[in-house]
Amino acid sequence: MDKLNLGGIIKESIVDGPGIRFVLFAQGCRHNCPGCFNQELQAFRENAIYTVSQVLDMIDALPHLDGITLSGGDPFEQADAFGELAKACRSRRLNIWAYTGYTFEELIADPEYRILLEEIDVLVDGPFLFEEKDPLLPFRGSRNQRIIDVQSSLLSAPNVRLIRTTN
């Protein structure tokens, strides 16, 4: 079974997507965005190692969750293991959000990334751009980032279907 290398876990968050969410922070990211708010998660070093099964046990102990959010770091650098986790969570009727420094177009073109992409409901994509930073944006840090309905976009590619927010 695949293992996850994590920089942290928040078991109940209300700010990383709608509802109450279990948030996993991937260790490792190659985007190196100036102004990154999680710089300690950029290094590709072994941090906290969990099996997918261990994480599922923690999730199953929280029956009031609405979903899980994959953040980072960049979860697509561990697409196999996060894909396995996301698939198991979808079977539990949990909603899956993921944050990435890659664009949707980059992910859909690479079979290794698609393993995870195809298990996600909502993707917040693109690098954090300091010059486009806006603290008032819901669920994203800079204006270039998009909140994407992944399942609809996979069917309509190359057109990307966005989820509308109030800002």
Ligand code: SF4
């Ligand atoms: S993608 Fe996210 S974690 Fe990675 S460098 Fe950019 S802001 Fe930091």
